Amino acid sequence: NYYYSNFPKSNSSNALRSIVKDYNLFYTDNNGHGQKIIEVRNNQKPLVIHEFEKIETASLEIEILSTNGIERAQIFQVRVF
Known part of the structure; x- marks a missing residue:
């Protein structure tokens, strides 16, 4: 048996629900910060x-x-040049 919610979440945007919406990118400086x-x-x-x-x-x-x-969030690939 499968369970389906009677009240599914609506997605008001056209974005796929699995896409990362908000994020920050950091690098480590010479002092390790x-x-x-x-x-x-x-x-x-x-x-x-x-x-x-x-x-x-x-x-x-x-x-x-x-x-x-x-x-849950996942990133499939990061390329750095």
Whole structure:
């Protein structure tokens, strides 16, 4: 048997519910501190490209704040050039 809610969540936007909606991108500076370089709010695109000034870092961190509807978030690919 399957359970279907009598009151499904509506999605007022055209975005897929699994798309990450709000997130921040940080890099680690020379002192080991995280520095925010990108802040995204209300994203509805499945593919997002960010361009910014050249930096040297040991790591990047993506902080996912919300999706467009589902309760879990996942990122399938990150490319850095």
